[in-house]
Amino acid sequence: MISWMPDWVNDWVNDEIEESPQKGKEIEANPNLITDQIFDVLPATMFVLLPIVALLFKIWYLFARKYYIEHLIFALHNHSFIFVAALLILLLGQLAVWVEPSGEGRVTTALDGTNTAILLWIPVYMFVSLKRVYGQGWGMTFAKFSLIGISYLLLLGLTTAFVALLSFVLI
Known part of the structure; x- marks a missing residue:
């Protein structure tokens, strides 16, 4: 949590951190996901x-x-x-x-x-x-x-x- 950021930004950052292991697995399975993006x-x-x-x-x-x-x-x-x-x-x-x-x-x-x-x-x-x-x-x-x-x-x-x-x- 970043104290000077609004709550919605902190919530978004925390959601992204929680989702990152799953995204990493998806990218590992299909590297084209990241290169296309x-x-x-x-x-x-x-x-x-x-x-x-x-x-x-x-x-x-x-x-x-x-x-x-x-x-x-x-x-x-x-x-x-x-x-x-x-x-x-x-x-x-x-x-x-x-x-x-x-x-x-x-x-x-x-x-x-x-x-x-x-x-x-x-x-x-x-x-x-x-x-x-x-x-x-x-x-x-x-x-x-x-x-x-x-x-x-x-x-x-x-x-x-x-x-x-x-x-x-x-x-």
């Missing part, structure tokens, strides 16, 4: 995460004389790039399975190399986009790229934990 919650989570990322840009580029909406558009652009890259990686992975089901061969090797190139291109693209949009020097851009990257990874970790917990509760 995560993928149901993920789009809304990314929708909420986007303005927070724009706020990170606003904080790290406080003196850039840009409106918040410009940071938001930039965050949307970069997230779109990441999603397109992820889609390409997934499609190439499916293509590899379709062409060479054994997973061994020249086509699979070539597609794996392409996936690696796409994964390596993502941070390069992000770095160059920061340099072009905010127009700072290479050193300052690298420093801010590193700080934004660390901030984003922390935010993404917290978001992932929240999504997993929310998905568990919603089962």
Whole structure:
């Protein structure tokens, strides 16, 4: 019981705690329950995460004389790039399975190399986009790229934990 919370919240939390062993058994029997729920919650989570990322840009580029909406558009652009890259990686992975089901061969090797190139291109693209949009020097851009990257990874970790917990509760 959390003393500063309303009674209905405490009742709800206690109910969830009581139901968690049963939910755990259901997930163990059918892991798709949790993964389906995560993928149901993920789009809304990314929708909420986007303005927070724009706020990170606003904080790290406080003196850039840009409106918040410009940071938001930039965050949307970069997230779109990441999603397109992820889609390409997934499609190439499916293509590899379709062409060479054994997973061994020249086509699979070539597609794996392409996936690696796409994964390596993502941070390069992000770095160059920061340099072009905010127009700072290479050193300052690298420093801010590193700080934004660390901030984003922390935010993404917290978001992932929240999504997993929310998905568990919603089962």
